[in-house]
Every structure is written in structure tokens, then in C-alpha cells.
Amino acid sequence: MDLVFALALNGIVWGLIIALIALGLSIIFGLLDIINIAHGDFFMVGTVLAWTVLQTTGNYWLAFLLVPIIGFGLGLLINHAVIQPIKNAAALSIVATFGLSIILQESVRATYGAAPNRLVAPIQETLLLFSIQYEVYRIFAAAIAIFAICVFFGFLHKTKLGTWMRAVRFDPEIATAMGIPAHRIYMVTFGIGFAMAALGGVVAAPITTVDFQGGIDILPFCFMAVIIGGLGNLEGTVAAAVLLAFVEGIITSFTDPTIARIGSLIFMSAVLIVRPHGIFVGATR
Numbered sequence: 001m002d003l004v005f006a007l008a009l010n011g012i013v014w015g016l017i018i019a020l021i022a023l024g025l026s027i028i029f030g031l032l033d034i035i036n037i038a039h040g041d042f043f044m045v046g047t048v049l050a051w052t053v054l055q056t057t058g059n060y061w062l063a064f065l066l067v068p069i070i071g072f073g074l075g076l077l078i079n080h081a082v083i084q085p086i087k088n089a090a091a092l093s094i095v096a097t098f099g100l101s102i103i104l105q106e107s108v109r110a111t112y113g114a115a116p117n118r119l120v121a122p123i124q125e126t127l128l129l130f131s132i133q134y135e136v137y138r139i140f141a142a143a144i145a146i147f148a149i150c151v152f153f154g155f156l157h158k159t160k161l162g163t164w165m166r167a168v169r170f171d172p173e174i175a176t177a178m179g180i181p182a183h184r185i186y187m188v189t190f191g192i193g194f195a196m197a198a199l200g201g202v203v204a205a206p207i208t209t210v211d212f213q214g215g216i217d218i219l220p221f222c223f224m225a226v227i228i229g230g231l232g233n234l235e236g237t238v239a240a241a242v243l244l245a246f247v248e249g250i251i252t253s254f255t256d257p258t259i260a261r262i263g264s265l266i267f268m269s270a271v272l273i274v275r276p277h278g279i280f281v282g283a284t285r
Contacts, residue, residue, distance in 0.1 A: 002131055002132050002217070003141070003253050004253040004254075005130065005131075005132060005247070006132050006134065007249040007250065007253040008246060008249045008250050008253075009129070009134060009138070009249075010138065010141070010247040010249050011245040011247070011248055011249020011252075012142065012242060012246050012247045012249070013138045013139075013141055013142045013145075013247065014204075014207075014249070015241045015242035015243070015244065015245030015246055016141075016142050016145035016146060016149070016220050016241070016242060017141065017145050017200050017203055017204050018200075018218070018222060018225060018241040018244075019145065019149060019225065019236065019237065019238040019241035019242060020145045020148050020149055020152075020196055020199065020200045020203070021039070021042075021043050021196060021197045021200040021218060021258055022043070022221075022225040022229075022237050022238075022241050023149065023152060023196055023199045023224055023234060023237060024039065024192065024193035024194065024195070024196035024200075025039045025193065025197075025222045025223070025226055026226050026231075026232075026234055026237050027169075027189055027192065027193055027234070028189060028190055028193040029226070029231070029269060030085060030169050030232055031165065031169050031185065031186060031189045031197045031230075032083060032186055032189065032190065033087075033090060033093075034087070034093045034097065034099070034190075035090060035093050035094050036091075036093070036097045036193075037094060037096075037097040037098045037100075037101050037105060037219070038097040038098070038100040038101040039193070039197055039215075039218075039219060039222060040081040040101075040192070040197075040199035040214075040215030040216060040217075040219030040222065041104040041105060041215040042075075042104075042194045042198055042201075042215070043103045043197045043198070043200050043201045043214065043215050043218045044104070044105070044108065044201065044211070044212065044213070044214040044215035044218075045071070045074070045104060045108070045197075045198060045201065046067055046071060046117020046198030046199060046200060046202050046205075047199060047201040047202070047205040047208070047210045047211075047214055048108050048112060048205065048210055048212075049063065049066075049067045049070055049071075049198065049201070050063040050067055050119070050201060050202040050205045050210075051112075051117055051119060051200075051205060051210045053066055053067065053118065054129070060119070060122040060206075061122060063197070063202045063205075064113075064144070064202055064203075067198050067199065067201070068195040068196075068198055068199045068202075069195070070200070071191075071194045071195040071196075071197070071198030072191040072192065072193055072194060072195040073191070073197075074185055075190045075191035075192070075195060076188075076190070076191045077192030078100065078190065078192065078194070079187050079190035080187070080195060082096055082097075082100055083186075083190055084095075084187075087186070089183060097254045099246070101215075105212050105213060105215075108212040109212040112212065112235075114212060116209040116210065116211040116214075117209065117210040117211070118209060118210070119205050119206045119210060120206065121135065121201065121206035121207070122137065122139055122206065123203035124136075124137075124276045125135040127139065135167065135207075136244055137206055137207070138207060139202045141204070141206075142205065144203050145165055145200075145203055148199055149238060151227035152163075152196065153234070153235075154197060156234075157181075161185075161188065164180045164181075164185055165185055165188075165189060165224065167180055168180060168182050168186075169232075170241060177242075201214075204252040204254045219246075220265075221241070221244070221264075222241075224240070224244060224264055224265070225237050225238075225240045225244060226240075227268055227271065227272065228240040228243075228244065228267070228268055228271050228278060228279055229241070229276065229278050229279075229280055230277050230279070230280050231277070231278065231279020233278055233280050236278055236279075236280030239279070239280055240278075240279070244264050244267075246260065247260075247263075247264070248260040248264060250265075
């Protein structure tokens with residue numbers, strides 16, 4: 001029973017991290033109509049940058065500040081060089097972001113090598129939680145993910161830039177006619193999407209491996225969260241990510257993790273058939 005409880009808790013923590021990453025994927029798709037195959041690699045870049053900050057400065061906490069800023073800058077650069085030239089071409093976006101994914105993976109492998117690296121969590125203590133000793137860092141990771149998600153929603157609903165993003169997402173032509181700089185909003189949105197995935201990488205690095213292929217498993221999970229939560233429903237994406245990870249955590253305590261992931265894929269397929277707009281009604285535009 002302790003194992004089931006521990007894996008369920010791990011699932012909730014991982015689900016919150018995935019929710020943070022999937023929100024970035026959702027806003028990129030919602031505003032730019034880009035199917036971003038490279039989004040998992042944005043997470044991977046975040047883990048690698050976090051490892052680099054630790055190796056360079058010896059202070060992992062700096063990564064929580066520096067990596068999202070670097071990620072935002074990389075997002076602006078990629079948007080200018082890759083995304084804008086193929087905007088409004090969904091088929092080309094798949095090819096272009098797939099190529100971007102390969103470039104990011106091979107660049108990291110050439111620079112850091114192919115061997116996975118493990119990071120020591122900056123908090124080593126454990127806490128007696130009910131009947132198990134649970135890692136304090138995982139609790140901290142969940143708290144950081146919740147805080148970042150709340151900041152994102154606050155930014156989206158309480159700031160001028162966030163209001164502009166929602167307006168462009170709802171109707172770009174009307175938003176442009178009202179004087180909103182849609183081109184600049186697209187650029188900032190992609191930067192924010194990259195930054196959120198990179199921050200997810202910083203949070204997750206001490207509880208996973210730092211690997212040039214680290215984003216491969218992240219991408220399908222993010223897509224499942226976005227689809228099950230409902231395209232355009234950002235709150236639904238968060239709920240779906242946590243729900244999926246929680247259920248997978250429980251199933252993993254009884255069977256192979258691959259079976260748990262197959263179950264999630266079957267569930268997503270069923271949602272697409274029965275409720276193609278997602279299980280959480282009321283899309284957030």
C-alpha cells in the first residue's frame with residue numbers, strides 16, 4: 001500500500017510539471033496554429049541548461065532564474081528563424097519543428113555527449129508523509145510548478161500583454177484592427193512557450209535524467225493533456241495532465257509502466273471519439 005501511495009504522489013508531482021510544459025504547448029498551438037513537434041526538446045534543453053548552470057556555478061538555484069530567461073530568448077530566435085516563415089502552414093510546421101527537434105537533440109549530443117547524467121537534488125531531506133519517507137524536493141517541485149502555473153494564469157488574465165494574447169487567440173483580424181501588434185504577440189507567445197517548457201526541465205532535472213533524448217517521452221504526454229483537457233482549454237490541460245499522471249502512477253504500482261502509458265493512449269483515443277472537444281467543457285479562449 002505504501003508503494004501505491006508513493007507512486008500516486010509521484011504521479012501528482014509529475015503531472016504538475018507536465019501541466020506547466022503542456023500549457024506552453026497549448027498557447028503556441030492556440031495562437032500560432034503550430035503543431036510543435038520540438039516542444040519536448042524545449043524541456044530537454046531546460047534540463048541540460050540546468051545541469052550546465054550547476055556545473056558552472058555550483059548553485060542549482062540560479063537555474064530557476066537563468067534558464068527560463070535563456071529559454072525565452074531562444075524561443076524568440078526560433079520564432080524568427082523557423083516559425084514565422086512557415087506560419088499558417090500546418091503541414092510545414094510539422095516538418096519544420098520535426099527538423100528543429102533533430103537539430104536540438106543532435107546539438108546537445110555533440111556538445112554534452114550521449115550518456116545520460118543524473119543531478120543530485122538541491123534538497124536532500126525526506127519528510128514523513130503518512131507512513132512513508134517522501135523526498136522534500138519533490139514537494140518543492142510540485143509547489144514551484146503550482147506557483148508557475150498560477151503566475152501564468154495571472155499574467156494571462158491580469159496584464160495588458162496577457163489580454164492582448166487572449167484577444168489575438170480569439171480573433172487575430174479583429175485584434176489587429178484594434179491596434180494590437182499581432183506579430184509581436186506571436187513572437188512573445190513562442191518565447192513564453194519555450195520558457196515554460198525550459199522551467200519544467202529545471203524543476204524536473206533532479207528527479208529524472210539529463211539526456212539528449214529526454215524530451216521524447218514528454219511530447220506525447222503533453223499532447224495527451226492538451227487533447228483530453230480540450231484544445232483551447234488551458235485549465236482543462238492542467239487538470240488532464242495531473243489526472244493522467246496520477247492514474248499512471250497508480251497503475252504503475254501494479255503493472256509495467258508501458259501498460260500504464262498504453263492505457264493513457266487508449267483513453268485519449270476514446271476521448272477523441274466520444275468527446276472530440278475534450279472532457280472538460282468550456283474552452284478558455
